[in-house]
Amino acid sequence: MYKLYTHNDLDGVGCGIVAKLAFGAKVDVRYNSVMGLDTQIERLFEQEKKLADYHLLITDLSINEENTKRVEEFYKSGGKVNFIDHHKTALHFNDYSWGKVQVEYEEGRLTSATSLLYEHFLDNQWIQPSKAVDEFVELIRQYDTWEWDRNDNVKAKQLNDLLFMFSIEEFEEKMTSRLVTNPSGFEFDDFEQKLLHMEEDKIERYVRRKKREIVQTFIDGYCTGVVHAESYHSELGNELGKEYPHLDYIAILNVGGKKISFRTIHDHVDVSAVAGKFGGGGHAKASGCSMGKEAFVFYVQDVYPLDPIRADAFRNRYNLKESPKGSMYENKQGEKFFICPINETEWVIEEKEKPLEDAFESYQNAENYLKRNYGAWLSRDDVYVNYLVDFYLKQKA
DSSP: OEEEEEESSHHHHHHHHHHHHHHGGGEEEEEEOTTTHHHHHHHHHHHOTTGGGSEEEEESSOOOHHHHHHHHHHHHTTOEEEEEEOOGGGGGGGGSTTEEEOSBOTTSOBOOHHHHHHHHHHHTTOSOOOHHHHHHHHHHHHHHHTHHHHHTOHHHHHHHHHHHHSOHHHHHHHHHHHHHHOTTOOOOOHHHHHHHHHHHHHHHHHHHHHTTTOEEEEETTEEEEEEEOSSOHHHHHHHHHHHOTTSSEEEEEETTTTEEEEEOOOTTOOHHHHHHTTTOEEOSSEEEEEOOHHHHIIIIITTTTSOBOOOOOOSOSSSOTTOTTOEEEEOTTOOEEEEEESSSSOEEEEETTEESSSOBSSHHHHHHHHHHHHOOEEOOHHHHHHHHHHHHHHHHO
């Protein structure tokens, strides 16, 4: 018999499905939250008298020091155990014979727990490969590593959407059955496609509303966007990151669940390190932590008095970004700024006709500086035109 303890997100559930395909009724799968795994493992060792009869599998989640000692003792006493993960915060488990943590493949592709477990089963001939399973595992890998966004692989995102439309048990049963009965390829059925279309509309409305609520602040030197949301964290983090590229990362708060999700679109920011400061972890671009007292102060208490970010004007005909005549911005203090080109490759920010800083290598860099340091937004056409009229009238006078 096998016991699998894994995460309750798509990658963790993918591990459960792969295990069901390999072992069927011979595997007992337990899905856990980040904070719940250690309690489950502790209970397993305290209550399971015949643990030696089981092959223990732990995937996509890390265990604490006490449970690590328990697993090591179990292994040394002849027990069968495999710990498989892909988070760099778990690399120390490679020091144990039963641990395998691999963040990326030799060619540079990022791994996922599902892909590593599937390959482990293939190497041991515990599972029969098929085109459908290959495709299913790759969809999970691309979603969990955010390659789906770069590759525009919407199907990977839709697979994750489906998980949250069903219970984990129902999703597991549907996917397992489909992979067995349709080995030639993985596709969504007609009902699922209708559900996904409805869900896309719902997500779009939700994200549009949250764009009006995000607040900007600086935390530990990072320009941080903070927003409260209970749903669609991945989609929200991705869209907000693209909408406000001057922000280093997005912190998505679920106060009811006492959790924070961190997302970034930037390669120079590692949000797993941000989460690690509060006892959490995850990937470089997507991670999370529990909302303890310290995190509450940083992301809720200190941020609460701040006003949401003012969005750039989006229906302009004259005051446009990257305009050769200059683009006008303003802030709540009433200050006016222009981002102007000085040659084909450099831009400068002017306030009261004087440069604020040295030249920037791109318009985006100049805008990022302006938004981060002055909280400015692209002005509407009417503000822009009125400013120019006043400016020329003063010039004539």
